[in-house]
Amino acid sequence: MAALSPGNQGVRLAVRYLVLILIALIFIFPLLFMLMNSLKPTEQLLADTSSLRAFLPVGDLSLDNYVDAFKRAPVGTFVFNSVLVTGVTVIASLFICSLAAFSFVFLDWVGRGILLSIILATLIIPFETIAIPLLLIVSKLPWFGLNGLEIGWLNTYRVQIIPWIADGLTIFLFVQYFKDLPSELVEAARVEGASWWQVYRRVIMPLSGPVLATGAILKFLVMYNQYLWPLIVVQEESYRPVMVGLGYFFQLNVAWGEVMAYLSLITLPVLAFYLALQRAFIASIASTGVKG
Amino acid sequence: MRKLALLAGTIFIGLAHGASAETALKMWYHGAGNEVESKLINQIVADFNASQDDWSVSLESFPQGAYNDSVVAAALAGNLPDILDVDGPVMPNWAWAGYLQPLPIDESVIADFLPGPKGYWDGKLYSVGLWDAAVALVTRKSILEKYGIRTPTLDKPWTGAEFNEILAKLKASGDFEYPLDLGMAWTGEWYPYAFSPLLQSFGGDIVDRDTYASADGKLNGDAALAFGEWWQSLFKDGMTPGTSQDPADRDNGFNEGKYAIAWNGNWAATGMLKVYGDDLLFLPAPDFGSGPKIGAASWQFGVSSASKHPDGAAAFIEFALQDKYLAAFSDGIGLIPATPTAAAMTENYKEGGPLAVFFDLSKAQAVLRPVTPGYVVQAKVFEKAMADIANGADVADTLDAAVDEIDSDIEKNQGYGHQS
Structure with a gap:
C-alpha cells in the first residue's frame, strides 16, 4: 500500500476536523439557542427565531428573564428537590444494583439465571404501563417515620426515590462489566480468606469506576428528567421536581424568554454532573466499544 | 375535690376549644x-x-x-x-x-x-x-374600509357566502400572507372549542345531543359534509395557515399585519388592543345557515x-x-x-x-360543548379529524371514521350514563 504524502494527510485531517466541528455545532446549537434566547425579551426572541440571530448574543440583552423566572415559580425549590431525589436515587441505585449484579456473577445459587432473565425482561416494559398499578400500591403503603405509622407515600421524597432505586438496565450494566473482570482476582481473594462482602468492597468495586460512572450518568438523566411519576404522586408544590415545574411557564401567552432562562438554570446540574464524570464515562464507552 | 374541679375545667376548656376549631x-x-x-x-x-x-x-x-x-x-x-x-x-x-x-x-x-x-x-x-371565555373574528376598521367590506353586527352577522367572498377579496389583494388566521398552531382543546361552533353553524355537531348515544348523522351528515368541504377549501385555497403554522405567528401574526382577520379569544384581545387601539374590531361569528355560534x-x-x-x-x-x-x-x-x-x-x-x-x-x-362524559374522547377525535381534513384527507371518509371512533367509545362506556 502506498504511503500517504504529508499533503494528503493534512487534507484528510482538515476534512475530519471539519466534519467533527459540524457535528459538534449541530449538537451545541440547541444549547446555544437556549442560552442566547434566555437573555432576550420574548418579542425579540420570537422575531429572531427565523434567522441566525437566534444563536447570537445580539439585541436587547439582559438577565430579566432569569429574575422573572424566579418570580413566577419557586425555581430553587424545584432544583433542590430534583437534585436531592436524583442524588439519593443514583447513590442507592449504584449500591443496590451492583450488589445484585455481584450476586448474579460471583455467587452460586439456585435460580439466578432465571431471575436475571426476569430482571432483564423488565427492560421491555414501558413505565407508563405500570404507572397506575404502582400509584395504587404506593398510595396504600405504610411508613414508620418521625410521626409514627403513616399510610400512603404520596407527597413525599421517598415516593420519588424508592421505586426507582433498582432497575434492570443498571443491574445489566454491572453484570456485563463484572463478567469481564478476571475471575482470578476473586479466587485469589477468597483463597486469602476474604469474605464475599470484602471481595465486593475491596476487590470488585475499586475496579468498577467506568461502570459506576456510566450507571450514574444514565440514572441521573432518567431521574432528573422525571415527569409522569412525580406528576401523579406529588400534589404539593414543596416536593415538585424541575420538569413538573416547567409547566409553570406555559400560560396562555407563553413567556418564551422565561422558559429559556428556566431551562438554562435546570440544565446546569446536569452539565456539572456530566463534566464531573465525563472521563470515566468515556473510558467505559471506549472499553465497551473495543470489546464489541 | 380540687382535682375534680381541675379535670372539669380542663374538659370545659377542651370542649370550648374544640367548638371553635376550624x-x-x-x-x-x-x-x-x-x-x-x-x-x-x-x-x-x-x-x-x-x-x-x-x-x-x-x-x-x-x-x-x-x-x-x-x-x-x-x-x-x-x-x-x-x-x-x-x-x-x-x-x-x-x-x-x-x-x-x-x-x-x-x-x-x-x-x-x-x-x-x-x-x-x-x-x-x-x-x-x-x-366565561368567548371567541370573535378580530380585524381592523381600516381593513374593512379599504376593501369596502360591510361591518357585521350581532343582529346581522356575515353570512357564510359573504364571509367566503370577503376572504377571496382579501386574498386577491395580496396585502396579507393569509386573509384569515384560525389558529391551527394551538392544538388541543382550542380545536373543539373554536371550530366545533363553525360546524354547528352549518347544522352539524360533534355528537347527537338529543341522545348522546351516537355521532352518526351529526358529524357525518350532509351539514357536516358541507362544513368539511368548506373547511378543507380554506387550506387548499390558501385562505389560512395550516397545521404547520408557527406558534409565534399565531401569537403575533395578526399584530404584525400578516393576517387580515383572526379567529381568536378574548384572552388575546388586550394584546391586540395595545397594538391597534381604536382601529381594532371584534366581530360576531359568521352565520353558515344555522345561526352564528361560538364556544362557551x-x-x-x-x-x-x-x-x-x-x-x-x-x-x-x-x-x-x-x-x-x-x-x-x-x-x-x-x-x-x-x-x-x-x-x-x-x-x-x-x-x-x-x-x-x-x-x-x-x-x-x-x-x-357537548355536555357528556364522553366529550373528553370526542374532543380528541374531533381535533384529529379537523387536522386530517385540513391536511387534505378525504372529508367523508375522515368524518365517517371519526363517527365510528366516537360511537365505539360511547358503546364501550355503556352510553356514559345517558338515558336513551
Whole structure:
C-alpha cells in the first residue's frame, strides 16, 4: 500500500476536523439557542427565531428573564428537590444494583439465571404501563417515620426515590462489566480468606469506576428528567421536581424568554454532573466499544 | 375535690376549644405560574378564611398542563381535596366518573350568570365558574374600509357566502400572507372549542345531543359534509395557515399585519388592543345557515366526591361568586365576568368598554360543548379529524371514521350514563 504524502494527510485531517466541528455545532446549537434566547425579551426572541440571530448574543440583552423566572415559580425549590431525589436515587441505585449484579456473577445459587432473565425482561416494559398499578400500591403503603405509622407515600421524597432505586438496565450494566473482570482476582481473594462482602468492597468495586460512572450518568438523566411519576404522586408544590415545574411557564401567552432562562438554570446540574464524570464515562464507552 | 374541679375545667376548656376549631378544607387550582391569577385566588381564600370561623381553606396550585392528570391520579389514589376547579367541558366526565358531587349551593345566587359558567350534568349543578371565555373574528376598521367590506353586527352577522367572498377579496389583494388566521398552531382543546361552533353553524355537531348515544348523522351528515368541504377549501385555497403554522405567528401574526382577520379569544384581545387601539374590531361569528355560534364554558369550581365537608366547600364557592371577585378576575386576566353586574364593575366589559362586545357575544351566540362524559374522547377525535381534513384527507371518509371512533367509545362506556 502506498504511503500517504504529508499533503494528503493534512487534507484528510482538515476534512475530519471539519466534519467533527459540524457535528459538534449541530449538537451545541440547541444549547446555544437556549442560552442566547434566555437573555432576550420574548418579542425579540420570537422575531429572531427565523434567522441566525437566534444563536447570537445580539439585541436587547439582559438577565430579566432569569429574575422573572424566579418570580413566577419557586425555581430553587424545584432544583433542590430534583437534585436531592436524583442524588439519593443514583447513590442507592449504584449500591443496590451492583450488589445484585455481584450476586448474579460471583455467587452460586439456585435460580439466578432465571431471575436475571426476569430482571432483564423488565427492560421491555414501558413505565407508563405500570404507572397506575404502582400509584395504587404506593398510595396504600405504610411508613414508620418521625410521626409514627403513616399510610400512603404520596407527597413525599421517598415516593420519588424508592421505586426507582433498582432497575434492570443498571443491574445489566454491572453484570456485563463484572463478567469481564478476571475471575482470578476473586479466587485469589477468597483463597486469602476474604469474605464475599470484602471481595465486593475491596476487590470488585475499586475496579468498577467506568461502570459506576456510566450507571450514574444514565440514572441521573432518567431521574432528573422525571415527569409522569412525580406528576401523579406529588400534589404539593414543596416536593415538585424541575420538569413538573416547567409547566409553570406555559400560560396562555407563553413567556418564551422565561422558559429559556428556566431551562438554562435546570440544565446546569446536569452539565456539572456530566463534566464531573465525563472521563470515566468515556473510558467505559471506549472499553465497551473495543470489546464489541 | 380540687382535682375534680381541675379535670372539669380542663374538659370545659377542651370542649370550648374544640367548638371553635376550624375545619380544614383543601382546594386545588390550575393556575400555578400565573402571578395575577395566583394573587387573586389567594386573596379570595384569605378573605374567606377571615370572614368566618368554621372553615379554613388551604390552596394548592398546579400548572394548567398537568392539572387534569394530577386530579385523575389523585382520584385513583383516593387523595382528592375538598374543592376542585374543573374545565367546563370536562366536568360531566368527572361527575360521571365519581370525582365530583353535586354542588349544594343556593342556585338563586347564579340566576344572573351567563350560561357558560354554570356546570350542569344529569340535571344537577356540579360546578360554577367566575368567568366565561368567548371567541370573535378580530380585524381592523381600516381593513374593512379599504376593501369596502360591510361591518357585521350581532343582529346581522356575515353570512357564510359573504364571509367566503370577503376572504377571496382579501386574498386577491395580496396585502396579507393569509386573509384569515384560525389558529391551527394551538392544538388541543382550542380545536373543539373554536371550530366545533363553525360546524354547528352549518347544522352539524360533534355528537347527537338529543341522545348522546351516537355521532352518526351529526358529524357525518350532509351539514357536516358541507362544513368539511368548506373547511378543507380554506387550506387548499390558501385562505389560512395550516397545521404547520408557527406558534409565534399565531401569537403575533395578526399584530404584525400578516393576517387580515383572526379567529381568536378574548384572552388575546388586550394584546391586540395595545397594538391597534381604536382601529381594532371584534366581530360576531359568521352565520353558515344555522345561526352564528361560538364556544362557551371555562374553568369552574366544584366539590370533590371525597370531601367529607361539602357544606364547607360549597360555602367557599358561594363566597367566591361575589361580583367583586368576578370583576377582579376579569380585570386581572381579561376573561368575561359571569354576571352583568360584575361586568359593569370592570374596565374592559362595562358598557362602552373595549371588550364589552365579548359579553354580548357570549350571551347571544355561546353554545356549550357537548355536555357528556364522553366529550373528553370526542374532543380528541374531533381535533384529529379537523387536522386530517385540513391536511387534505378525504372529508367523508375522515368524518365517517371519526363517527365510528366516537360511537365505539360511547358503546364501550355503556352510553356514559345517558338515558336513551
